[in-house]
Amino acid sequence: MLQLIESEVAAKPTLTTTTNPRHKPRFYAVLGGPGSGKSTICASWAKLDGGVMHIAIGDILRSEAKRPDSPYAEVLKANLAKGAIGDPEMTVGLIKDHMRTTIKAASGPIHTYLLDGFPRALASAQYFERTVGPLSGVIILDIPEATLIDRCRQRNRSDDNEDAIRERIRVYNTKSAEVVAAYHLQGKVSYVTQPPDSHIRPWTGVLSAMMMDSYLPLDIPETVLRDVVACGILIWRFCDIRYDRRGGDAR
Template sequence: MRIISVLGGPGSGKGTQCGLLRTTFMCAHLSVGDVLRAEAAKPDSPYTSIIEDNIRNGRVGPKEITVGVLQSHIKEALDNGIQTFFLDGFPRKLDQAEYFEEIVGPIDLVIVFDCPEVMLTQRLLQRSRADDDTDNIKRRIETFKATTSHVVKKYSDMGKVVELKTDTEVEDIFIRLQQLLKEHDMELEPRN
């Protein structure tokens, strides 16, 4: 099993690029926001109100819920023969990273998507999701910077962090992302 964390501010292209990887190669794209929204939408989920409240307020939720939901998705994908996982937007906090590695396994590589704040805001306003208003965007960018910098430092000290500029066109970023993965012995098997 190979676990690759993809971090970057909201709107930096994590979801787009991980989605392209998933449709092109044998790998799983686990967007923390998407898996948590899906969990909150389940009628029998005990976490619905906690998850909805955290999403609405741009907060990082309890590590036990986040890691538990991710772990169930990873197990399901492993059962289907998937061995490479892209964690989109995770871990965002040190305690999440440590808890994930204790419960699930080590993170092999952290790719940090680097994109100017002005571009992040423009992209998010264009996509018009319910939680994408200017105040919430600003709060989410600040939360990302404040919490994720510690995660990046931890993995950087371990020699596991690489940066990728994501202020260009989608196709260009995708080509450079594939090159970066090859350079770090993370070459992916094409989907049939």
């Protein structure tokens, strides 16, 4: 699958069309409980940068569940009701189909894919890495449960009754723990503690720092790259502290 992505990118020359491994298409998991703002952070970033593609796993699965001729419809409906996404082969297969379609429809080259709500289990992560490509990082939206429940209630979605919300939070906490632990050992996990809204907040600094080398010139030395990324992280932390103290945007 990564070869397919790279061949699509190669048809549209850009900084990302290179043999330099730093500039191959990258995949970032964005995880959090229901109502944590995963879709907001992904959609906001994709709007800012045309080279970033938002892969909304929940939307893909809900759309497939509604398709009358889908062989997965009943399984998906049952899984979605309890906050699960199903076996890796089915889920990753649907993600691949979606990516093939969106890559061809994209107006320009894609250098970064944000996996909104995926993977939720270690088996899914491992299958994705075997069949699509490695995860470059995992962003965790670490939001209090009470906030998640309140935000879900306000969405008025058919699958957002309180019992279903609590069950989905429980499933997320249980299943995601092994994913977080595995990628934490690889030094790939970053945490966001501010619930995103419709505006770009200082939490985007997390993604900026993780993705920094997607935007830098190809000939930049690796030692300089590490310093630049470290500076980006320090700037984000400073902005995040100011955000916390003021109770709003740092200005």
